[in-house]
Amino acid sequence: MGGQGPVRVAVIGTGYVGLTTAVCLAHLGNTVIGVDVDEAKVVRMSAGDPPILEEGLGDLLADGLATGRLTFTTDTAAAVRNAKFVFLCVPTPQGADGAADLRYVEQASAQIAPHLDSGAVVVTKSTVPVGSAGKVVAALGRQDVAVVSNPEFLREGRAVADWLHPDRVVIGAEHEWAGQALSALYEPLGAPILVTDPASSETIKYACNAFLAAKVSFVNSIANLCAAVGANATDVIAGMSYDHRIGSDHLAPGPGWGGSCFPKDTHALLRIADDHGYRFELLEASIRANDAQFDTVADMVAAAAGGDVSGVTVAAWGLTFKAATDDLRDSPAVSVLSRLAARGARLQAFDPSQPVGSDPRLDGLDVEVFGDALSAARHASVLVVLTEWPEFAGADLRHVAEVMSGSGLVDARNMIDPARAKAAGLTYVGMGRS
Numbered sequence: 260m261g262g263q264g265p266v267r268v269a270v271i272g273t274g275y276v277g278l279t280t281a282v283c284l285a286h287l288g289n290t291v292i293g294v295d296v297d298e299a300k301v302v303r304m305s306a307g308d309p310p311i312l313e314e315g316l317g318d319l320l321a322d323g324l325a326t327g328r329l330t331f332t333t334d335t336a337a338a339v340r341n342a343k344f345v346f347l348c349v350p351t352p353q354g355a356d357g358a359a360d361l362r363y364v365e366q367a368s369a370q371i372a373p374h375l376d377s378g379a380v381v382v383t384k385s386t387v388p389v390g391s392a393g394k395v396v397a398a399l400g401r402q403d404v405a406v407v408s409n410p411e412f413l414r415e416g417r418a419v420a421d422w423l424h425p426d427r428v429v430i431g432a433e434h435e436w437a438g439q440a441l442s443a444l445y446e447p448l449g450a451p452i453l454v455t456d457p458a459s460s461e462t463i464k465y466a467c468n469a470f471l472a473a474k475v476s477f478v479n480s481i482a483n484l485c486a487a488v489g490a491n492a493t494d495v496i497a498g499m500s501y502d503h504r505i506g507s508d509h510l511a512p513g514p515g516w517g518g519s520c521f522p523k524d525t526h527a528l529l530r531i532a533d534d535h536g537y538r539f540e541l542l543e544a545s546i547r548a549n550d551a552q553f554d555t556v557a558d559m560v561a562a563a564a565g566g567d568v569s570g571v572t573v574a575a576w577g578l579t580f581k582a583a584t585d586d587l588r589d590s591p592a593v594s595v596l597s598r599l600a601a602r603g604a605r606l607q608a609f610d611p612s613q614p615v616g617s618d619p620r621l622d623g624l625d626v627e628v629f630g631d632a633l634s635a636a637r638h639a640s641v642l643v644v645l646t647e648w649p650e651f652a653g654a655d656l657r658h659v660a661e662v663m664s665g666s667g668l669v670d671a672r673n674m675i676d677p678a679r680a681k682a683a684g685l686t687y688v689g690m691g692r693s
């Protein structure tokens with residue numbers, strides 16, 4: 260229950276952020292209506308069938324439906340009427356010029372505007388550029404409601420746990436009463452709550468994603484350096500992690516960063532900086548290093564194939580941008596495979612979250628998706644591990660080596676024991692370790 264007691268909440272857009280927000284707010288005792296324009300999604304959620312893969316989401320969805328505190332609809336007007344808080348959780352994709360496209364935020368604002376109760380608080384949870392709060396105010400055209408920025412920091416794959424146990428809650432409010440009301444809603448989480456102005460709140464979200472992306476670009480560069488100088492990246496990174504100022508989170512080398520947030524948010528921040536006359540060179544370098552990382556991994560696969568992948572069968576373990584999610588948006592695995600396809604490789608893959616066959620979300624990438632890791636490896640010259648699904652670490656490598664036609668193993672996640680790979684007869688290469 261909120262510090263102010265349970266309240267009525269509408270959540271507009273029930274994707275990774277919106278559905279997680281809806282089930283968690285209902286779990287806290289509030290009455291929540293989730294709204295989506297996607298009717299099929301609404302039917303699935305209403306039947307207790309989560310449209311996305313997230314640990315714990317199904318249970319909270321079932322609880323919310325059973326208690327009657329959680330419902331879903333396509334009817335925005337009905338959902339918003341009598342709601343004290345209306346959360347905007349719609350997409351903010353990258354526009355053609357790199358900036359965040361606010362179209363869905365503005366559309367949703369216009370749709371809710373006529374139906375909002377006087378004194379309602381509209382909460383922008385979508386990641387939006389600095390100054391967007393003013394645009395939401397303009398799109399609403401209502402002087403009797405408040406607009407509050409409340410960026411979301413959850414990680415896909417751990418969305419529910421992150422939402423219920425956040426490191427902090429950030430609230431950017433122009434009106435003190437609205438900031439206090441939203442703080443009270445979050446009070447039961449027991450997390451630190453930072454209340455600031457909307458521009459600072461909007462900047463915090465981009466600053467965090469840019470920092471984390473830069474951290475991964477940095478560690479990937481260190482791993483590449485280790486490969487060049489003959490150092491062991493695993494030991495180098497362990498040695499760095501002991502330093503509390505550095506820490507071990509987001510310090511694992513890999514095929515590059517991706518997913519639904521980092522790529523678009525880093526580009527959006529570059530545009531924000533540029534629009535205000537500041538050249539953010541460090542961020543530019545992080546993005547360049549990341550693009551180069553996809554080629555670095557493709558080069559490693561080519562080297563494992565003898566220098567050229569044209570006509571060579573390459574098996575990929577992992578397609579999603581990280582483990583524990585089914586999200587393929589801007590996946591580095593897909594970026595690496597696209598580069599291999601452009602060089603003429605024949606691709607076959609397995610990902611625990613992906614159905615057998617080719618998936619339209621793979622952006623036209625010609626890859627045959629198998630139902631298990633061994634089948635995907637069959638007849639492949641090179642196997643590349645692209646997503647850190649835990650089951651890959653324990654795979655029976657002798658069996659894998661038997662079904663492959665070649666012996667190359669590129670471990671872009673440093674999750675396979677090189678000694679085990681060697682014992683199985685595979686030629687192992689990892690990120691900064693061999």
Ligand SMILES: NC(=O)c1ccc[n+]([C@@H]2O[C@H](COP(=O)([O-])OP(=O)(O)OC[C@H]3O[C@@H](n4cnc5c(N)ncnc54)[C@H](O)[C@@H]3O)[C@@H](O)[C@H]2O)c1
Nearest residue numbers: 272273274275276295296297348349350351367385386411
């Ligand atoms: N995915 C993440 O890990 C994450 C984390 C933090 C912040 N964010 C931010 O949160 C926002 C949403 O991201 P997401 O990954 O949940 O997106 P998503 O694509 O998974 O979900 C968005 C949902 O909004 C719906 N929608 C679009 N317009 C609508 C409208 N007018 N009315 C009702 N529903 C509408 C879509 O049908 C979709 O179901 C983005 O700004 C994103 O940057 C995402």
